[in-house]
Amino acid sequence: MRVMAASIEERSSQSSWNLLHLPVGEEAQAASLPGIGGNLKEHQFKRKSPIKKILFHLVLPLGFLLGIPGCVLDNLPIVGLPRIPEIPRESLVLRADGTAPEAAPDPKSPEGKLCGGKEYFRRKEYSHAERLFHHLAEDKKNPQVAEEATYYEAECLRLQGYYPEAADTYVKLLKNFDRSAFREQSVQHMYDIANYWLDDTREEMREKRDVREGKRWFVTPRLFNLDKTKPFIDQEGRAIEKLEQVRWNDIGGPLADKALFLAGSVMFFREDYREADHYFSQLVERHSASELAPQAIELAIISKHMSTGGSDYDGRKVAEARQMVFTALQSFPSLVEKKKDFLSRQLVGITFQQAEKDFKVAEFYRRTGHPGSAFFYYEIVRRRYPGTRFASDSAKRMEELKGYAVAEHGFLPGSPQAPLQAVSLETPAQPRGEKLLEEPAGARVIPQQKGLPSHPDAPIQDKGKANP
Numbered sequence: 001m002r003v004m005a006a007s008i009e010e011r012s013s014q015s016s017w018n019l020l021h022l023p024v025g026e027e028a029q030a031a032s033l034p035g036i037g038g039n040l041k042e043h044q045f046k047r048k049s050p051i052k053k054i055l056f057h058l059v060l061p062l063g064f065l066l067g068i069p070g071c072v073l074d075n076l077p078i079v080g081l082p083r084i085p086e087i088p089r090e091s092l093v094l095r096a097d098g099t100a101p102e103a104a105p106d107p108k109s110p111e112g113k114l115c116g117g118k119e120y121f122r123r124k125e126y127s128h129a130e131r132l133f134h135h136l137a138e139d140k141k142n143p144q145v146a147e148e149a150t151y152y153e154a155e156c157l158r159l160q161g162y163y164p165e166a167a168d169t170y171v172k173l174l175k176n177f178d179r180s181a182f183r184e185q186s187v188q189h190m191y192d193i194a195n196y197w198l199d200d201t202r203e204e205m206r207e208k209r210d211v212r213e214g215k216r217w218f219v220t221p222r223l224f225n226l227d228k229t230k231p232f233i234d235q236e237g238r239a240i241e242k243l244e245q246v247r248w249n250d251i252g253g254p255l256a257d258k259a260l261f262l263a264g265s266v267m268f269f270r271e272d273y274r275e276a277d278h279y280f281s282q283l284v285e286r287h288s289a290s291e292l293a294p295q296a297i298e299l300a301i302i303s304k305h306m307s308t309g310g311s312d313y314d315g316r317k318v319a320e321a322r323q324m325v326f327t328a329l330q331s332f333p334s335l336v337e338k339k340k341d342f343l344s345r346q347l348v349g350i351t352f353q354q355a356e357k358d359f360k361v362a363e364f365y366r367r368t369g370h371p372g373s374a375f376f377y378y379e380i381v382r383r384r385y386p387g388t389r390f391a392s393d394s395a396k397r398m399e400e401l402k403g404y405a406v407a408e409h410g411f412l413p414g415s416p417q418a419p420l421q422a423v424s425l426e427t428p429a430q431p432r433g434e435k436l437l438e439e440p441a442g443a444r445v446i447p448q449q450k451g452l453p454s455h456p457d458a459p460i461q462d463k464g465k466a467n468p
Helices: 002-020 024-031 037-045 050-066 110-122 126-137 143-159 163-176 183-197 199-213 235-249 256-269 273-286 293-306 316-331 333-367 371-384 389-409
Strands: 092-095 098-101
Touching (some): 110 126, 183 235, 273 316, 316 333, 371 389
Antiparallel strands (some): 092 098
């Protein structure tokens, strides 16, 4: 049997060698043979060079070892983690027979690596400490170690000057550990970093002021940064983002009002008055006792007034601005003493814009051929905004439309001479045995004024149903 197997193997090797050296015609004939031609190309492509085999057998095990966390290569300073330094024994444990030095943790355990990272941190070798802390921060099986390692990783990045990475690591700590013991320190450092990033915006403000005063010709463009302490692009946007995260992670803390004021000031400078109004209004509503509240309510009034877009748009922001002025007059006496003229001017401007809006509504009804509705709105403007030019113009329009309104309705809309008619409720026939629901004694029937056109924003009522 061994002889037969050897002879078969020898024949197969000879036949394959002959097939590889056949001429073109003979190779085509061999391809048509069963069991031979189908394996011709397979024999050609299965051969590999020795160099590829050597590289394959060396790279694959090395990559496998590098991919295993906690392997032997982690202790190599070039490939893995830095070596764990010798941990000093400074703590003492009280025992029955006295005090004894505290046993050092195992250097290979997470606690031992954390102590080693702290030792590097104490020596101010922040690059080695950051690598150790980053490795421990990914350990989800030890949340206490991961929490402390994440904070110290952010501290190492901050002390090395990598402020963008440090700020993101602080956010990661507050997100993964919402009740972290390092919350106060993390929020403070995030605020300091965001405030530092806004220094360029402050410089731009000064340059724009100098341009207005004629002291310089242009404002220096700031498109990107090559400094490791600042983001590469959108430095101001990143600062606003961190200020918002400071506010959300410390809503009732000492930095929330400052973060809101800084964010609102930047938006006010960029003339994004809606966002500025949001930040300043939040400061006034939630931090009314803050020392920044009087200045915030002043800027909030301006932002609300400037964010409307004029009398042709939604008037709710103007109404909010009027309410904010009343709040300032009632709740901030120090602001009233210093900014009384400012508040009076803002109130006059708000009144003017509201009068213009109502006057334009009356003009709309006049143009569309509804003299009664126009007369009604002119009367509103005349009564609500006396002393303005819109009140005098409304009085003139009312004299012009008086005859048309009487001809349309038979009376002047909104005047005391307009007829009032009680509402008649038709009660449907009810079957026997059921008692009618009687109205309580002294109930007043709401009168309805016929002929008065409805407001354009009033809901449409079904004519088939009786009015309540």
